[in-house]
Amino acid sequence: xxxxxxxxxxxxxxxxxxxxxxxxxxxxxxxxxxxxxxxxxxxxxxxxxxxxxxxxxxxxxxxxxxxxxxxxxxxxxxxxxxxxxxxxxxxxxxxxxxxxxxxxxxxxx
Amino acid sequence: xxxxxxxxxxxxxxxxxxxxxxxxxxxxxxxxxxxxxxxxxxxxxxxxxxxxxxxxxxxxxxxxxxxxxxxxxxxxxxxxxxxxxxxxxxxxxxxxxxxxxxxxxxxxxxxxxxxx
Numbered sequence: 122x123x124x125x126x127x128x129x130x131x132x133x134x135x136x137x138x139x140x141x142x143x144x145x146x147x148x149x150x151x152x153x154x155x156x157x158x159x160x161x162x163x164x165x166x167x168x169x170x171x172x173x174x175x176x177x178x179x180x181x182x183x184x185x186x187x188x189x190x191x192x193x194x195x196x197x198x199x200x201x202x203x204x205x206x207x208x209x210x211x212x213x214x215x216x217x218x219x220x221x222x223x224x225x226x227x228x229x230x
Numbered sequence: 231x232x233x234x235x236x237x238x239x240x241x242x243x244x245x246x247x248x249x250x251x252x253x254x255x256x257x258x259x260x261x262x263x264x265x266x267x268x269x270x271x272x273x274x275x276x277x278x279x280x281x282x283x284x285x286x287x288x289x290x291x292x293x294x295x296x297x298x299x300x301x302x303x304x305x306x307x308x309x310x311x312x313x314x315x316x317x318x319x320x321x322x323x324x325x326x327x328x329x330x331x332x333x334x335x336x337x338x339x340x341x342x343x344x345x346x
Contacts, residue, residue, distance in 0.1 A: 151332055163234070163320055163337030164273075209273070213332035216280070217263075217288070222272035 125153075125210045125221035133227040140197045142224040144210030145190075152213045153186055153193050157206045158223070164209065167195075200228045233257075236321050236338040243345055249308040251341050253321030260326035262304035263335065264288075264296065266317040273320065279304055280326065311345045318342050 128143045144153070152171045156164040170177045170186045170193065177184045183196040197204055205228050211218040237252035255262065263278040265288075275288030277296040285296050293315060297305040304323075308315055319342075322335040 154332075154334060161340075163339045164322075164335075166334035166336070169334055211335075216286075216332070217275060217278060218332055218335060219275075220265075220273040222270065 125212050125219060127208070127210055127221045127224045129224060130222070131225045131227070133229065134200060135229050136200060136202055138200055138228075140200050140204070140226055140228070142195045142208050142210075142226070144193045144195070144221060146193075146210075146212045147191065148212075148214070150188075150212045150214065153184075154211045154213065154218065155182075155184060155193075155195050156209045156211060156220075158209065159206045167208075197226075200226075202228050202230045204228050234321055234323055234336050234338040236319075236341050238341050239339065241341055241343045243308075243311050243343065245311060245313060245345060247308075247311045249311050249343070249345075251306040251308075251319055251321075251343070253304045253306070253323075253338060254302050255304075255323040255336070256302065257323065257336070258301065259323035259336075260301070261324045261333075261335075262298065263322040263324075264294075264304065264306045265320045265322065266290070266315075267320055267340070268317050276306065313345050316343060316345045 125146045154169045155167045158164045181198045186193045207223040209223045211220045234255045264276040265273045279298045295307045320340045321338045324335045325333040
């Protein structure tokens with residue numbers, strides 16, 4: 122089964138609102154990564170958080186990691202229509218990543 | 231910027247054909263990966279490679295093989311295509327930083343393969 126599971130599966134918000142996506146996983150990890158996928162395109166790496174880090178920021182993105190609960194969250198602040206995409210968490214084990222099924226985010230203008 | 235190029239965006243083949251999907255990266259990355267992506271199943275790893283002529287099975291290698299004769303090129307081969315291999319195929323590459331440190335992966339735009 123997949124290592125990471127995103128929640129919710131789909132999220133629809135208005136432009137300017139914040140979007141929060143969650144990821145849970147089962148086993149120990151080296152790091153956790155978030156990716157975005159626009160429709161019909163490949164995945165684009167957004168941010169990497171190491172297992173000894175609790176929070177990381179990149180522009181409008183904020184990622185938290187709680188290794189005791191085996192969970193992570195991705196917050197996108199002040200969302201824009203261009204943020205509409207699928208978002209995936211990927212857990213890093215030995216030599217490979219394991220992806221969840223993704224959250225489909227729709228930002229309405 | 232890293233560029234990962236997949237040879238075709240769309241491909242239609244017939245059942246039983248031998249199908250080659252090609253992937254080339256231009257950043258001298260050691261690691262290369264092949265995934266398939268299906269609705270409701272997310273990305274599943276088929277094969278990956280740490281170096282030239284090396285390959286490792288992923289989660290769903292059955293019905294597939296790979297070839298890595300040059301560092302920049304990683305080919306996925308469907309030995310005898312079947313309809314259940316209709317899918318989006320994604321290639322990715324990353325730097326090597328040891329087994330315990332997974333670097334970000336850079337993806338191509340995918341090949342949407344239909345097997346009729």
